[in-house]
Amino acid sequence: MLTYCIRKRLLVFSRVKLLNELRQISKLYGTSSDGGSNPTVEMMQLFQRRFFIPPEKHHVVSLLRGRSCAYGPLGVDLKRNILEQWWGSVVRTRPQVFGVSSLHGAEGRSLGEADHLCNQPEMTGERIRLRNSLLPGALKQYIPSLELINRKLPFGLAETGLCYQPEDDDAIGCSSEVTEASLVWFCSFRTSSQWLDYWTRHRLKWWKKLLNHLAFQFALGPSDFTSCDVPNDEINNSAARGVRLLYKFPWGTQTLETLWMLGDTELLRSHQGKITNLQCKDGKRVVVPHVLSVSANMDRGVLAILLNSLQHVQKVDSKQRLHQRTVLKLHPTLAPVKVAVDLGKGSTSELRQVCEGLLHELLDVGISAWPGYLDTTQSSMDKLHTKYDEMGVLFTIMVGENTLENGLLLVRNRDTTVRETMHISEIRRFLLDYISKAENV
The missing domain is CATH 3.30.930.10 (Bira Bifunctional Protein; Domain 2)
Structure with a gap:
């Protein structure tokens, strides 16, 4: 019974210490304890949402203090x-x-x-x-x-x-x-x-x-x-x-x-x-x-x-409307994911087989790839690009009907947002050359 009471008091004491620590960090770094509109809070929430650090707040505290935290x-x-x-x-x-x-x-x-x-x-x-x-x-x-x-x-x-x-x-x-x-x-x-x-x-x-x-x-x-x-x-x-x-x-x-x-x-x-x-x-x-x-x-x-890599890029479209996107422009050698492989329109079962084969081909040559085609959540193309831009993914590959018919893929560049058509047989060499050039700069 005595041991239980001691443990309970220590647990309460630790929670109080944690709350005090969070308040001190919030004050020191100008963060908002209620997750308001403070830019630092928003940035750390993005890093949590995009699998860089776990969602618990004490990991944010550790990282802001220049300490090791758990990483996603x-x-x-x-x-x-x-x-x-x-x-x-x-x-x-x-x-x-x-x-x-x-x-x-x-x-x-x-x-x-x-x-x-x-x-x-x-x-x-x-x-x-x-x-x-x-x-x-x-x-x-x-x-x-x-x-x-x-x-x-x-x-x-x-x-x-x-x-x-x-x-x-x-x-x-x-x-x-x-x-x-x-x-x-x-x-x-x-x-x-x-x-x-x-x-x-x-x-x-x-x-x-x-x-x-x-x-x-x-x-x-x-x-x-x-x-x-x-x-x-x-x-x-x-x-x-x-x-x-x-x-x-x-x-x-x-x-x-x-x-x-x-x-x-x-x-x-x-x-x-x-x-x-x-x-x-x-x-x-x-x-x-x-x-x-x-x-x-x-x-x-x-x-x-x-x-330093997190940027808010503004662009005016053909109708003079202003758009802003958030993108993590990590150096190609640092980006955790070089390419995301996702599904376009077409026969889902056949496209998944193509995606899986392409993913393994990229992984076999050391190109880190994200299996976006496994996500069954229905998302618009804009939301999909927003997700990958915030993850720092260099390229997004869309496998669709054209891939089944003539082997053509749609490849989107993270930094330029330009989409170009490329044959599936060319994508591996294209990515290897791109990353190699980046490493030599």
């Missing part, structure tokens, strides 16, 4: 695509950067921060020590990695994964998850400042590139991404210099990535053995390398890309 089907794929683009730009295209993986348990301390202790008991009854940064894991793998580069500088170790950051005093739970993408760069003292400038330019350019589409500058605000030096009074003793990459959200500017020039302090602290074990070759010199830490909050990055 499209949100999962969008986040995965962003992480793959990050990995490709930092690791796959650079012979001197290697991927590593470390455990979720904290392996050390970084920048003077205390490890975060969660009150969840292990099997032994002890508290779990959770990492608040990916930096310590990379530093631990520094010595084992030296054989890969024959002890020559510079080189880097990269990792993506969850970290745990304490919430504010009024927040619920003992920790908060953040998806971090980390590059730890080892270089000589004499080049560390130049490398910090290089990686700052590289990362800023990368964020802006995600918002461009082939020759068209569809993104509304690449200039909303900026960089600034960390003020001296915010720099920890372990760091000599810091840079932040910022994005201007509707409610204010927040940090997407932080770059630190750490010197050799953190590396020496992580390895208590002989200094000779840490030394590398910098030309003819033998030195203990200095460390640069580049860490990105990828959950906040997901939100930045979603908000």
Whole structure:
């Protein structure tokens, strides 16, 4: 009975804390607690309606705070695509950067921060020590990695994964998850400042590139991404210099990535053995390398890309009537769904067979496709296009009577709304070429 009463009181207490948290977030971000006409509320409701995040409000709260939330089907794929683009730009295209993986348990301390202790008991009854940064894991793998580069500088170790950051005093739970993408760069003292400038330019350019589409500058605000030096009074003793990459959200500017020039302090602290074990070759010199830490909050990055890609496009028709449509103009490499396959007029059973065959053909070559033909809800063509535009779908393919007669499909472009006729045998190559060109920009 006592246990039941305690659990009941804790449940009530948690609900009160949640309500307070939601009120604070609503006030902080200018959102409306009753789901009014506030633009931020409307945007988040759209992302929930279109399968990017679940419908419960606390997922909105987490995402707005720059924390990991549960993601819906499209949100999962969008986040995965962003992480793959990050990995490709930092690791796959650079012979001197290697991927590593470390455990979720904290392996050390970084920048003077205390490890975060969660009150969840292990099997032994002890508290779990959770990492608040990916930096310590990379530093631990520094010595084992030296054989890969024959002890020559510079080189880097990269990792993506969850970290745990304490919430504010009024927040619920003992920790908060953040998806971090980390590059730890080892270089000589004499080049560390130049490398910090290089990686700052590289990362800023990368964020802006995600918002461009082939020759068209569809993104509304690449200039909303900026960089600034960390003020001296915010720099920890372990760091000599810091840079932040910022994005201007509707409610204010927040940090997407932080770059630190750490010197050799953190590396020496992580390895208590002989200094000779840490030394590398910098030309003819033998030195203990200095460390640069580049860490990105990828959950906040997901939100930045979603908000920046969401556009309200106005168009005047032939009768001088003004129309507005909402479209999520994600970069083709990021769009969770490249093409939606849907039914036009004709024999439903036969058209479904064609749709299913086409869908599998696209999936077999790695083109993500949405099975719109499985939806039995009767919708007008305008409502169908509205749905797919808000989902960020690049192309909509309509399979109809002409497809059965002569193999012709109707293909609609998300960004131009132009509809063109194409033979079913050409659609796969067309989509592969389109996505390939987008990846090379």
